Amino acid sequence: MLELPILGLLHEEPMHGYELKKRLDETLGAVTGVSYGSLYPALRRLERAGAIEVVEPDGGPSPIPMTGSIGGETAAARVRRVLTPSRRKRKEYRITDRGADVLEGLLKASEDAGDERAFALKLAFCRHLAPEDRMALFERRRDWLTQKLARVRGALGAGAGPGRRDLYTRSLMEHDDEATERDLAWIERLIAEERQISGQPGAEQPA
Amino acid sequence: MLELPILGLLHEEPMHGYELKKRLDETLGAVTGVSYGSLYPALRRLERAGAIEVVEPDGGPSPIPMTGSIGGETAAARVRRVLTPSRRKRKEYRITDRGADVLEGLLKASEDAGDERAFALKLAFCRHLAPEDRMALFERRRDWLTQKLARVRGALGAGAGPGRRDLYTRSLMEHDDEATERDLAWIERLIAEERQISGQPGAEQPA
DNA sequence: GCATCGATATATCGAGGCGATATATCGTGG
DNA sequence: CCACGATATATCGCCTCGATATATCGATGC
Numbered sequence: 001m002l003e004l005p006i007l008g009l010l011h012e013e014p015m016h017g018y019e020l021k022k023r024l025d026e027t028l029g030a031v032t033g034v035s036y037g038s039l040y041p042a043l044r045r046l047e048r049a050g051a052i053e054v055v056e057p058d059g060g061p062s063p064i065p066m067t068g069s070i071g072g073e074t075a076a077a078r079v080r081r082v083l084t085p086s087r088r089k090r091k092e093y094r095i096t097d098r099g100a101d102v103l104e105g106l107l108k109a110s111e112d113a114g115d116e117r118a119f120a121l122k123l124a125f126c127r128h129l130a131p132e133d134r135m136a137l138f139e140r141r142r143d144w145l146t147q148k149l150a151r152v153r154g155a156l157g158a159g160a161g162p163g164r165r166d167l168y169t170r171s172l173m174e175h176d177d178e179a180t181e182r183d184l185a186w187i188e189r190l191i192a193e194e195r196q197i198s199g200q201p202g203a204e205q206p207a
Numbered sequence: 208m209l210e211l212p213i214l215g216l217l218h219e220e221p222m223h224g225y226e227l228k229k230r231l232d233e234t235l236g237a238v239t240g241v242s243y244g245s246l247y248p249a250l251r252r253l254e255r256a257g258a259i260e261v262v263e264p265d266g267g268p269s270p271i272p273m274t275g276s277i278g279g280e281t282a283a284a285r286v287r288r289v290l291t292p293s294r295r296k297r298k299e300y301r302i303t304d305r306g307a308d309v310l311e312g313l314l315k316a317s318e319d320a321g322d323e324r325a326f327a328l329k330l331a332f333c334r335h336l337a338p339e340d341r342m343a344l345f346e347r348r349r350d351w352l353t354q355k356l357a358r359v360r361g362a363l364g365a366g367a368g369p370g371r372r373d374l375y376t377r378s379l380m381e382h383d384d385e386a387t388e389r390d391l392a393w394i395e396r397l398i399a400e401e402r403q404i405s406g407q408p409g410a411e412q413p414a
Numbered sequence: 415g416c417a418t419c420g421a422t423a424t425a426t427c428g429a430g431g432c433g434a435t436a437t438a439t440c441g442t443g444g
Numbered sequence: 445c446c447a448c449g450a451t452a453t454a455t456c457g458c459c460t461c462g463a464t465a466t467a468t469c470g471a472t473g474c
Contacts, residue, residue: 001431018452027376030359030383037432040454045430089439090452124376152237168397169234169331175393176237179386186382190375208459225423242461247425249459296468297423 001118002034002042007051007095007103008125014055016090017043031120043093051099055092108133113144131198138191145184152177208325209241209249214258214302214310215332221262223297224250238327250300258306262299315340320351338405345398352391359384 002024009015009023017039024034046052095103107129112118119141126134156173209231216222216230224246231241253259302310314336319325326348333341363380 016452017454021452026362030355030362030380033432035432035434036452036454037434037456038430041430044454120379123379124373126375127373148237155233155237166331166334168333171393171397172327172330173237175390179389182386182389183382186378190378223423224425228423240461242463243423243425244427244461244463245459252459 001121002038003046003051004103004106004121004125006039006042006046007099007106008128010052010093010095011100011103011125011128014092014094016092018090020093028120028124032117046099046102047093049098049102050096051102052093052095055094103128107137110136110140113140114148131194135191135194135198138187138194142184142187142191145180145187149177149180149184152180208328209245210253210258211310211313211328211332213246213249213253214306214313215335217259217300217302218307218310218332218335221299221301223299225297227300234331235327239324253306253309254300256305256309257303258309259300259302262301310335314344317343317347320347321355338401342398342401342405345394345401349391349394349398352387352394356384356387356391359387 005024005028006020009020015023017036020043021034021036021039024032024039028034043052047054103125107122107126122137126137129137152173156170156177212231212235213227216227222230224243227250228241228243228246231246235241250259254261310332314329314333329344333344336344359380363377363384
Protein backbone atom coordinates (compact mmCIF):
# COMPACT_ATOMS: atom_id res chain seq x y z
CA MET A 1 0.00 0.00 0.00
CA LEU A 2 2.97 2.31 0.43
CA GLU A 3 3.71 2.20 -3.27
CA LEU A 4 1.38 5.08 -3.96
CA PRO A 5 2.73 7.63 -1.47
CA ILE A 6 6.32 6.64 -2.24
CA LEU A 7 5.83 7.24 -5.94
CA GLY A 8 3.88 10.38 -5.15
CA LEU A 9 6.70 11.88 -3.14
CA LEU A 10 9.43 10.76 -5.53
CA HIS A 11 7.44 12.31 -8.34
CA GLU A 12 8.19 15.69 -6.77
CA GLU A 13 11.87 15.10 -6.12
CA PRO A 14 14.37 12.28 -5.59
CA MET A 15 14.84 11.22 -2.00
CA HIS A 16 16.41 8.56 0.18
CA GLY A 17 14.49 6.19 2.44
CA TYR A 18 14.91 7.96 5.72
CA GLU A 19 13.70 11.28 4.41
CA LEU A 20 10.88 9.52 2.60
CA LYS A 21 9.72 8.22 5.94
CA LYS A 22 9.92 11.64 7.59
CA ARG A 23 7.86 13.19 4.82
CA LEU A 24 5.33 10.39 4.97
CA ASP A 25 5.02 10.80 8.72
CA GLU A 26 4.52 14.52 8.58
CA THR A 27 2.03 14.47 5.73
CA LEU A 28 0.13 11.31 6.50
CA GLY A 29 1.20 10.56 10.05
CA ALA A 30 -2.27 11.39 11.25
CA VAL A 31 -3.94 8.96 8.94
CA THR A 32 -1.41 6.15 8.47
CA GLY A 33 1.60 5.03 10.41
CA VAL A 34 4.65 4.16 8.33
CA SER A 35 7.31 1.76 9.53
CA TYR A 36 10.63 0.78 8.01
CA GLY A 37 9.40 -2.78 7.95
CA SER A 38 6.95 -1.64 5.26
CA LEU A 39 8.99 1.08 3.63
CA TYR A 40 12.15 -0.73 2.63
CA PRO A 41 10.44 -3.83 1.25
CA ALA A 42 8.15 -1.52 -0.72
CA LEU A 43 11.17 0.31 -2.13
CA ARG A 44 12.71 -2.97 -3.18
CA ARG A 45 9.47 -4.08 -4.84
CA LEU A 46 9.26 -0.82 -6.73
CA GLU A 47 12.88 -1.08 -7.78
CA ARG A 48 12.41 -4.64 -8.98
CA ALA A 49 9.38 -3.49 -10.94
CA GLY A 50 11.44 -0.75 -12.57
CA ALA A 51 9.23 1.99 -11.13
CA ILE A 52 12.10 3.65 -9.29
CA GLU A 53 15.89 3.58 -9.55
CA VAL A 54 18.82 4.39 -7.30
CA VAL A 55 20.88 7.47 -8.19
CA GLU A 56 24.49 8.01 -7.22
CA PRO A 57 24.94 9.87 -3.91
CA ASP A 58 25.20 13.63 -3.51
CA GLY A 59 28.51 14.21 -5.25
CA GLY A 60 26.87 13.11 -8.44
CA PRO A 61 28.24 10.29 -10.62
CA SER A 62 31.74 11.83 -10.44
CA PRO A 63 34.15 8.96 -11.03
CA ILE A 64 36.78 9.59 -8.30
CA PRO A 65 39.11 7.09 -9.91
CA MET A 66 40.73 4.38 -7.85
CA THR A 67 44.19 5.37 -6.78
CA GLY A 68 45.33 1.79 -6.49
CA SER A 69 46.49 2.35 -2.92
CA ILE A 70 44.59 2.02 0.32
CA GLY A 71 46.04 5.27 1.53
CA GLY A 72 44.80 7.07 -1.54
CA GLU A 73 41.29 5.80 -1.00
CA THR A 74 41.11 6.88 2.63
CA ALA A 75 42.54 10.25 1.71
CA ALA A 76 39.87 10.62 -0.96
CA ALA A 77 37.25 9.68 1.61
CA ARG A 78 38.60 12.32 3.97
CA VAL A 79 38.38 14.92 1.24
CA ARG A 80 34.81 13.91 0.46
CA ARG A 81 33.89 14.22 4.11
CA VAL A 82 35.35 17.71 4.34
CA LEU A 83 33.83 18.96 1.11
CA THR A 84 30.31 17.74 1.74
CA PRO A 85 29.02 16.92 5.19
CA SER A 86 27.70 13.76 3.62
CA ARG A 87 26.04 11.46 6.06
CA ARG A 88 26.28 7.75 5.95
CA LYS A 89 26.14 6.48 2.37
CA ARG A 90 22.49 6.78 1.49
CA LYS A 91 20.60 5.45 -1.45
CA GLU A 92 18.73 8.16 -3.24
CA TYR A 93 15.72 7.00 -5.23
CA ARG A 94 14.33 8.57 -8.35
CA ILE A 95 11.05 7.78 -10.10
CA THR A 96 11.22 6.42 -13.66
CA ASP A 97 8.87 7.02 -16.56
CA ARG A 98 7.50 3.57 -15.92
CA GLY A 99 6.99 4.58 -12.31
CA ALA A 100 4.94 7.60 -13.31
CA ASP A 101 2.64 5.27 -15.21
CA VAL A 102 2.39 2.97 -12.22
CA LEU A 103 1.52 5.97 -10.04
CA GLU A 104 -1.27 7.02 -12.36
CA GLY A 105 -2.57 3.48 -12.46
CA LEU A 106 -2.64 3.29 -8.66
CA LEU A 107 -4.44 6.61 -8.41
CA LYS A 108 -7.06 5.55 -10.92
CA ALA A 109 -7.57 2.06 -9.48
CA SER A 110 -11.11 1.62 -8.26
CA GLU A 111 -10.93 -1.66 -6.29
CA ASP A 112 -10.28 -0.20 -2.88
CA ALA A 113 -13.22 2.18 -2.58
CA GLY A 114 -13.97 0.95 0.91
CA ASP A 115 -10.58 1.58 2.44
CA GLU A 116 -10.20 4.77 4.46
CA ARG A 117 -6.44 4.64 4.29
CA ALA A 118 -6.33 4.03 0.58
CA PHE A 119 -8.60 6.97 -0.10
CA ALA A 120 -6.63 9.32 2.12
CA LEU A 121 -3.48 8.25 0.33
CA LYS A 122 -5.00 8.87 -3.07
CA LEU A 123 -6.39 12.21 -2.01
CA ALA A 124 -2.97 13.33 -0.87
CA PHE A 125 -1.63 12.87 -4.38
CA CYS A 126 -4.70 13.28 -6.56
CA ARG A 127 -3.35 16.58 -7.89
CA HIS A 128 -1.37 14.42 -10.33
CA LEU A 129 -4.68 13.25 -11.77
CA ALA A 130 -6.69 14.67 -14.64
CA PRO A 131 -9.75 16.56 -13.35
CA GLU A 132 -12.16 13.97 -14.68
CA ASP A 133 -10.29 11.10 -13.02
CA ARG A 134 -10.15 13.05 -9.78
CA MET A 135 -13.87 13.61 -9.95
CA ALA A 136 -14.40 9.90 -10.58
CA LEU A 137 -12.32 9.13 -7.50
CA PHE A 138 -14.42 11.44 -5.34
CA GLU A 139 -17.67 10.06 -6.65
CA ARG A 140 -16.64 6.48 -6.06
CA ARG A 141 -15.86 7.42 -2.50
CA ARG A 142 -19.17 9.22 -2.11
CA ASP A 143 -21.09 6.25 -3.41
CA TRP A 144 -19.32 3.87 -1.12
CA LEU A 145 -19.97 6.09 1.90
CA THR A 146 -23.62 6.30 0.97
CA GLN A 147 -23.84 2.53 0.94
CA LYS A 148 -21.98 2.28 4.21
CA LEU A 149 -24.34 4.76 5.81
CA ALA A 150 -27.30 2.65 4.72
CA ARG A 151 -25.65 -0.45 6.15
CA VAL A 152 -24.92 1.19 9.49
CA ARG A 153 -28.47 2.53 9.63
CA GLY A 154 -29.77 -0.95 8.97
CA ALA A 155 -27.62 -2.46 11.70
CA LEU A 156 -28.72 0.25 14.11
CA GLY A 157 -32.38 -0.35 13.36
CA ALA A 158 -31.97 -4.11 13.72
CA GLY A 159 -31.71 -3.70 17.48
CA ALA A 160 -35.08 -5.39 17.78
CA GLY A 161 -36.77 -5.57 21.15
CA PRO A 162 -36.46 -2.96 23.89
CA GLY A 163 -33.14 -3.43 25.70
CA ARG A 164 -31.41 -5.25 22.84
CA ARG A 165 -27.72 -4.79 22.33
CA ASP A 166 -25.07 -3.49 24.67
CA LEU A 167 -25.11 0.20 25.57
CA TYR A 168 -21.47 0.72 24.65
CA THR A 169 -21.78 -1.09 21.34
CA ARG A 170 -24.83 0.99 20.56
CA SER A 171 -22.95 4.18 21.33
CA LEU A 172 -20.12 2.97 19.11
CA MET A 173 -22.49 2.39 16.23
CA GLU A 174 -24.19 5.72 16.67
CA HIS A 175 -20.85 7.47 16.69
CA ASP A 176 -19.87 5.57 13.58
CA ASP A 177 -23.08 6.61 11.89
CA GLU A 178 -22.40 10.24 12.71
CA ALA A 179 -18.79 10.01 11.54
CA THR A 180 -19.91 8.50 8.24
CA GLU A 181 -22.39 11.32 7.77
CA ARG A 182 -19.59 13.82 8.29
CA ASP A 183 -17.33 12.00 5.86
CA LEU A 184 -20.08 12.09 3.31
CA ALA A 185 -20.70 15.80 3.76
CA TRP A 186 -16.98 16.42 3.41
CA ILE A 187 -16.74 14.50 0.14
CA GLU A 188 -19.74 16.30 -1.22
CA ARG A 189 -18.08 19.59 -0.38
CA LEU A 190 -14.94 18.45 -2.21
CA ILE A 191 -17.01 17.47 -5.23
CA ALA A 192 -18.78 20.81 -5.27
CA GLU A 193 -15.48 22.70 -5.10
CA GLU A 194 -14.13 20.50 -7.86
CA ARG A 195 -17.06 21.38 -10.09
CA GLN A 196 -16.43 25.06 -9.51
CA ILE A 197 -12.77 24.74 -10.40
CA SER A 198 -13.43 22.86 -13.63
CA GLY A 199 -16.17 25.37 -14.35
CA GLN A 200 -13.56 28.10 -14.70
CA PRO A 201 -10.67 26.42 -16.47
CA GLY A 202 -7.24 27.98 -16.52
CA ALA A 203 -7.43 28.65 -12.80
CA GLU A 204 -4.50 26.41 -11.88
CA GLN A 205 -3.67 26.14 -8.22
CA PRO A 206 -0.31 27.65 -7.26
CA ALA A 207 2.46 25.90 -5.30
CA MET B 208 -6.16 -8.79 17.27
CA LEU B 209 -9.20 -10.98 16.85
CA GLU B 210 -8.49 -12.71 20.14
CA LEU B 211 -10.42 -10.10 22.06
CA PRO B 212 -13.73 -10.18 20.17
CA ILE B 213 -13.58 -13.97 19.88
CA LEU B 214 -13.20 -14.39 23.61
CA GLY B 215 -15.78 -11.68 24.17
CA LEU B 216 -18.40 -13.50 22.13
CA LEU B 217 -17.55 -16.94 23.51
CA HIS B 218 -17.85 -15.49 26.98
CA GLU B 219 -21.55 -15.08 26.31
CA GLU B 220 -22.14 -18.52 24.81
CA PRO B 221 -20.27 -21.29 23.00
CA MET B 222 -20.23 -21.01 19.25
CA HIS B 223 -18.65 -22.45 16.12
CA GLY B 224 -16.44 -20.55 13.72
CA TYR B 225 -18.95 -19.68 11.06
CA GLU B 226 -21.44 -18.21 13.50
CA LEU B 227 -18.62 -16.40 15.24
CA LYS B 228 -17.86 -14.70 11.96
CA LYS B 229 -21.48 -13.74 11.35
CA ARG B 230 -21.74 -12.21 14.80
CA LEU B 231 -18.46 -10.37 14.38
CA ASP B 232 -19.61 -9.00 11.04
CA GLU B 233 -22.94 -7.79 12.34
CA THR B 234 -21.54 -6.21 15.49
CA LEU B 235 -18.25 -4.85 14.24
CA GLY B 236 -18.67 -5.04 10.50
CA ALA B 237 -18.75 -1.27 10.30
CA VAL B 238 -15.49 -0.81 12.14
CA THR B 239 -13.47 -3.91 11.25
CA GLY B 240 -13.68 -6.48 8.54
CA VAL B 241 -13.22 -10.09 9.62
CA SER B 242 -11.97 -12.79 7.28
CA TYR B 243 -11.61 -16.51 7.73
CA GLY B 244 -7.95 -16.13 7.03
CA SER B 245 -7.71 -14.31 10.34
CA LEU B 246 -10.45 -16.09 12.24
CA TYR B 247 -9.37 -19.72 12.03
CA PRO B 248 -5.71 -19.11 12.78
CA ALA B 249 -6.79 -17.00 15.75
CA LEU B 250 -9.00 -19.83 16.98
CA ARG B 251 -6.11 -22.26 16.72
CA ARG B 252 -3.83 -19.87 18.61
CA LEU B 253 -6.39 -19.48 21.36
CA GLU B 254 -6.88 -23.23 21.54
CA ARG B 255 -3.15 -23.86 21.74
CA ALA B 256 -2.95 -21.27 24.54
CA GLY B 257 -5.70 -23.06 26.43
CA ALA B 258 -8.01 -20.05 26.32
CA ILE B 259 -10.75 -21.92 24.48
CA GLU B 260 -11.64 -25.57 23.95
CA VAL B 261 -13.70 -27.56 21.48
CA VAL B 262 -16.89 -29.11 22.82
CA GLU B 263 -18.56 -32.17 21.36
CA PRO B 264 -21.22 -31.35 18.76
CA ASP B 265 -24.86 -30.71 19.56
CA GLY B 266 -25.72 -34.10 20.99
CA GLY B 267 -23.46 -33.34 23.90
CA PRO B 268 -20.63 -35.57 25.11
CA SER B 269 -22.97 -38.57 25.11
CA PRO B 270 -20.71 -41.63 24.79
CA ILE B 271 -22.55 -43.61 22.09
CA PRO B 272 -20.35 -46.65 22.76
CA MET B 273 -18.58 -48.37 19.92
CA THR B 274 -20.55 -51.30 18.69
CA GLY B 275 -17.54 -53.04 17.34
CA SER B 276 -19.12 -53.33 13.92
CA ILE B 277 -19.08 -50.94 11.00
CA GLY B 278 -22.76 -51.44 10.47
CA GLY B 279 -23.50 -50.46 14.03
CA GLU B 280 -21.57 -47.26 13.64
CA THR B 281 -23.29 -46.16 10.48
CA ALA B 282 -26.63 -47.00 12.05
CA ALA B 283 -25.75 -44.82 15.03
CA ALA B 284 -24.76 -42.02 12.66
CA ARG B 285 -28.09 -42.35 10.89
CA VAL B 286 -29.90 -42.08 14.21
CA ARG B 287 -27.90 -38.96 15.13
CA ARG B 288 -28.77 -37.38 11.83
CA VAL B 289 -32.46 -38.05 12.24
CA LEU B 290 -32.63 -36.90 15.84
CA THR B 291 -30.85 -33.58 15.35
CA PRO B 292 -30.75 -31.78 12.01
CA SER B 293 -27.04 -31.32 12.63
CA ARG B 294 -25.28 -29.54 9.86
CA ARG B 295 -21.87 -30.49 8.71
CA LYS B 296 -19.75 -31.52 11.66
CA ARG B 297 -18.90 -28.22 13.25
CA LYS B 298 -16.47 -27.46 15.97
CA GLU B 299 -18.13 -25.62 18.78
CA TYR B 300 -15.78 -23.56 20.89
CA ARG B 301 -16.17 -22.75 24.56
CA ILE B 302 -14.15 -20.29 26.63
CA THR B 303 -12.12 -21.68 29.53
CA ASP B 304 -11.40 -20.10 32.90
CA ARG B 305 -7.94 -19.39 31.59
CA GLY B 306 -9.58 -17.71 28.59
CA ALA B 307 -11.64 -15.44 30.81
CA ASP B 308 -8.41 -14.26 32.41
CA VAL B 309 -6.87 -13.68 29.00
CA LEU B 310 -9.94 -11.66 27.98
CA GLU B 311 -9.67 -9.45 31.03
CA GLY B 312 -5.97 -8.97 30.38
CA LEU B 313 -6.63 -7.93 26.78
CA LEU B 314 -9.33 -5.50 27.86
CA LYS B 315 -7.08 -3.91 30.46
CA ALA B 316 -4.00 -3.75 28.24
CA SER B 317 -2.90 -0.18 27.72
CA GLU B 318 -0.32 -0.50 24.93
CA ASP B 319 -2.62 0.10 22.01
CA ALA B 320 -4.14 3.44 23.02
CA GLY B 321 -3.55 4.84 19.56
CA ASP B 322 -5.37 2.18 17.60
CA GLU B 323 -8.90 3.02 16.48
CA ARG B 324 -9.75 -0.60 15.81
CA ALA B 325 -8.40 -1.83 19.11
CA PHE B 326 -10.39 0.74 21.02
CA ALA B 327 -13.62 -0.05 19.19
CA LEU B 328 -13.06 -3.73 19.92
CA LYS B 329 -12.49 -3.07 23.60
CA LEU B 330 -15.50 -0.79 23.82
CA ALA B 331 -17.70 -3.49 22.36
CA PHE B 332 -16.83 -5.78 25.25
CA CYS B 333 -15.94 -3.39 28.04
CA ARG B 334 -19.10 -4.38 29.93
CA HIS B 335 -17.07 -7.33 31.20
CA LEU B 336 -14.77 -4.83 32.91
CA ALA B 337 -14.94 -3.43 36.42
CA PRO B 338 -16.20 0.19 36.37
CA GLU B 339 -12.82 1.55 37.39
CA ASP B 340 -11.01 -0.34 34.65
CA ARG B 341 -13.57 0.79 32.12
CA MET B 342 -13.08 4.37 33.22
CA ALA B 343 -9.32 3.93 32.90
CA LEU B 344 -9.82 2.66 29.36
CA PHE B 345 -11.91 5.68 28.43
CA GLU B 346 -9.46 8.11 29.96
CA ARG B 347 -6.50 6.58 28.17
CA ARG B 348 -8.38 6.99 24.94
CA ARG B 349 -9.28 10.58 25.77
CA ASP B 350 -5.67 11.42 26.60
CA TRP B 351 -4.43 9.89 23.40
CA LEU B 352 -6.99 11.78 21.32
CA THR B 353 -6.00 15.00 23.05
CA GLN B 354 -2.40 14.42 22.08
CA LYS B 355 -3.38 13.53 18.55
CA LEU B 356 -5.42 16.69 18.26
CA ALA B 357 -2.42 18.74 19.34
CA ARG B 358 -0.26 16.94 16.79
CA VAL B 359 -2.71 17.52 13.96
CA ARG B 360 -3.06 21.17 14.96
CA GLY B 361 0.70 21.50 14.93
CA ALA B 362 0.98 19.93 11.50
CA LEU B 363 -1.79 22.17 10.21
CA GLY B 364 -0.09 25.28 11.54
CA ALA B 365 3.27 24.21 10.12
CA GLY B 366 2.06 25.09 6.63
CA ALA B 367 4.45 28.02 6.68
CA GLY B 368 4.31 30.52 3.86
CA PRO B 369 1.18 31.52 1.98
CA GLY B 370 0.39 28.82 -0.59
CA ARG B 371 2.24 26.03 1.21
CA ARG B 372 0.94 22.50 0.97
CA ASP B 373 -1.46 20.91 -1.43
CA LEU B 374 -5.12 21.94 -1.28
CA TYR B 375 -6.39 18.38 -1.08
CA THR B 376 -3.91 17.37 1.60
CA ARG B 377 -4.89 20.44 3.56
CA SER B 378 -8.56 19.55 3.30
CA LEU B 379 -7.73 16.03 4.43
CA MET B 380 -5.92 17.34 7.49
CA GLU B 381 -8.70 19.73 8.36
CA HIS B 382 -11.24 16.97 8.09
CA ASP B 383 -9.06 14.79 10.26
CA ASP B 384 -8.82 17.57 12.81
CA GLU B 385 -12.57 17.89 12.89
CA ALA B 386 -13.08 14.14 13.16
CA THR B 387 -10.64 13.96 16.06
CA GLU B 388 -12.54 16.74 17.83
CA ARG B 389 -15.74 14.75 17.41
CA ASP B 390 -14.11 11.59 18.71
CA LEU B 391 -12.89 13.50 21.71
CA ALA B 392 -16.31 14.97 22.45
CA TRP B 393 -17.79 11.50 22.16
CA ILE B 394 -15.35 9.98 24.64
CA GLU B 395 -15.96 12.80 27.05
CA ARG B 396 -19.67 12.14 26.82
CA LEU B 397 -19.04 8.46 27.54
CA ILE B 398 -16.92 9.39 30.54
CA ALA B 399 -19.56 11.73 31.88
CA GLU B 400 -22.24 9.06 31.54
CA GLU B 401 -19.95 6.59 33.23
CA ARG B 402 -19.49 8.92 36.19
CA GLN B 403 -23.25 9.24 36.54
CA ILE B 404 -23.70 5.49 36.52
CA SER B 405 -21.06 4.85 39.16
CA GLY B 406 -22.53 7.74 41.11
CA GLN B 407 -25.71 5.75 41.65
CA PRO B 408 -24.52 2.20 42.21
CA GLY B 409 -26.88 -0.72 41.96
CA ALA B 410 -28.22 0.61 38.67
CA GLU B 411 -27.05 -2.32 36.58
CA GLN B 412 -27.85 -2.21 32.90
CA PRO B 413 -30.39 -4.80 31.78
CA ALA B 414 -30.07 -7.24 28.88
C1' DG C 415 -34.79 -41.60 -5.81
C1' DC C 416 -31.44 -38.32 -7.29
C1' DA C 417 -29.16 -34.35 -9.52
C1' DT C 418 -28.14 -29.86 -8.55
C1' DC C 419 -27.61 -25.58 -6.27
C1' DG C 420 -27.00 -22.18 -2.70
C1' DA C 421 -26.04 -21.67 2.17
C1' DT C 422 -23.33 -23.52 5.77
C1' DA C 423 -18.75 -24.64 7.47
C1' DT C 424 -13.70 -25.38 8.00
C1' DA C 425 -9.27 -24.62 6.39
C1' DT C 426 -4.94 -23.01 3.89
C1' DC C 427 -1.88 -20.08 0.92
C1' DG C 428 0.79 -16.18 -0.47
C1' DA C 429 1.48 -11.31 -0.28
C1' DG C 430 1.96 -7.70 2.47
C1' DG C 431 1.93 -4.65 7.01
C1' DC C 432 4.15 -3.63 11.10
C1' DG C 433 6.66 -3.56 15.57
C1' DA C 434 11.01 -4.94 17.22
C1' DT C 435 15.51 -5.25 16.44
C1' DA C 436 20.34 -5.22 14.37
C1' DT C 437 23.90 -2.61 12.43
C1' DA C 438 26.50 1.31 10.68
C1' DT C 439 27.78 6.15 10.43
C1' DC C 440 27.83 10.95 11.57
C1' DG C 441 27.75 15.15 14.55
C1' DT C 442 28.14 16.90 19.16
C1' DG C 443 29.60 17.61 23.62
C1' DG C 444 31.95 15.99 27.72
C1' DC D 445 38.70 10.24 22.11
C1' DC D 446 34.75 8.31 23.11
C1' DA D 447 29.87 8.10 24.50
C1' DC D 448 25.59 9.23 22.85
C1' DG D 449 21.77 10.57 20.00
C1' DA D 450 20.25 11.34 15.33
C1' DT D 451 20.68 9.60 10.80
C1' DA D 452 20.21 5.64 7.72
C1' DT D 453 19.43 0.95 5.85
C1' DA D 454 17.81 -3.49 6.50
C1' DT D 455 15.67 -7.92 8.28
C1' DC D 456 12.81 -11.09 11.23
C1' DG D 457 8.65 -13.01 12.91
C1' DC D 458 3.96 -12.67 13.77
C1' DC D 459 -0.31 -11.29 12.06
C1' DT D 460 -3.95 -9.76 8.75
C1' DC D 461 -6.45 -10.47 4.80
C1' DG D 462 -8.28 -11.60 0.19
C1' DA D 463 -8.53 -15.57 -2.59
C1' DT D 464 -9.30 -20.09 -2.93
C1' DA D 465 -10.23 -25.16 -1.93
C1' DT D 466 -13.15 -28.48 -0.09
C1' DA D 467 -16.97 -30.61 2.33
C1' DT D 468 -21.71 -31.07 3.83
C1' DC D 469 -26.56 -29.88 4.38
C1' DG D 470 -31.29 -28.58 2.88
C1' DA D 471 -34.33 -27.53 -0.53
C1' DT D 472 -36.08 -27.61 -5.11
C1' DG D 473 -37.34 -29.73 -9.22
C1' DC D 474 -37.89 -33.65 -12.13
